[in-house]
Amino acid sequence: MTMRIGVVTFPGSLDDGDAARAVRLAGAEAVRLWHGDADLHGVDAVVLPGGFSYGDALRCGAIARFAPVMETVADAARGGLPVLGICNGFQILCEAHLLPGALTRNQHLHFRNRDQHLRIGSTSTAWTGQFTADQEILIPVKNGEGCFVADARTLDELAAEGRVVARYVRGNPNGSQRDIAAITNEAGNVVGIMPHPEHAVEALTGPSLDGLGFFASVLHTLAGAPASSR
Amino acid sequence: MARVVVDVMLKPEILDPQGQAVANALPRLGVTDVTSVRIGRRIEIDFDGEPDLDRAREIADKLLANPVIEDFTVSLAEVPAETA
DSSP: OOOEEEEEEOTTBOSHHHHHHHHHHTTSEEEEEETTOOOOTTOSEEEEOOBOGGGGOSSTTTTGGGSHHHHHHHHHHHTTOOEEEETHHHHHHHHTTSSSSEEEOOTTOOOEEEEEEEEEOOSOSTTTTTSOTTOEEEEEEEESSOEEEOOHHHHHHHHHTTOEEEEEOSOOSSOOGGGEEEEEOTTSOEEEESSOGGGSSOTTTSSOSTTHHHHHHHHHHHHHSOGGGO | OEEEEEEEEEOTTSOOHHHHHHHHHGGGGTOOOOOOOOOOEEEEEEESSSOOHHHHHHHIIIIIOOTTTEEEEEEEEOOOTTTO
16 A cells, blocks of 8 residues: 655745655655644655745744644654654754754854765664664755754763764764754654755755655555554 | 733853854954853733733743743833833
């Protein structure tokens, strides 16, 4: 059966189209979800895409957190639904307290847009099972507020529990503490990543095909999970 | 009309690159005795009836500030007669 992966569109989302495309290239059906609709339409997983939801008013992700769709996504995520937040989606997951920490202005105050090397730190999440431990990947990063911060205890916990999903290598683009590019929740079903796997799925437009691994991983996870847990 | 003011500041341990950029620009104005600049946000909330500090605190905690990185204070303010 073809897996159905929801991609949420908020007012100001930019990368929902690319995320849906990545889902299709990975072999699943992309289901477009609307911020104002609390119904997840029975999808097997959800992607919160990049962009500037609600114009980044107040703080990135602060308003989107209260969108009707997010209340359902948050409940489903606590119940085990795989959720991937990319860039603005990562910011929304932190604002919704589904992930610890926060994303703040890049330390150097410049928007960074470049291809970025990452090292995969955890292959036991719903979204990274198809990578190998310590694998280096190359995907685009593009953000103005991607500097991950958390208190020292949270940072220590994330490291000790293997919840740092990816770190920046060969240069930290935004000043993120401990070079953190992606983290996961305790259960491993919710992942937030600042760089953009959905922009690295085709040779024509991306620096690599490494981004496909995230989408292939969740399909593998879903195929292995008993239907009752979804 | 009743106005409540919410002041939001980054926690002291969180780096404020905007404040640093401003501090670094001050010598160009001839100001050389400033050791630190930190930038926050002031939010004015006008209630229909009596000012409700408890609700303002709840609004601040849930939406206006991110308690992971920011502190806030809530206070009552006078609304100038001509704008009320």
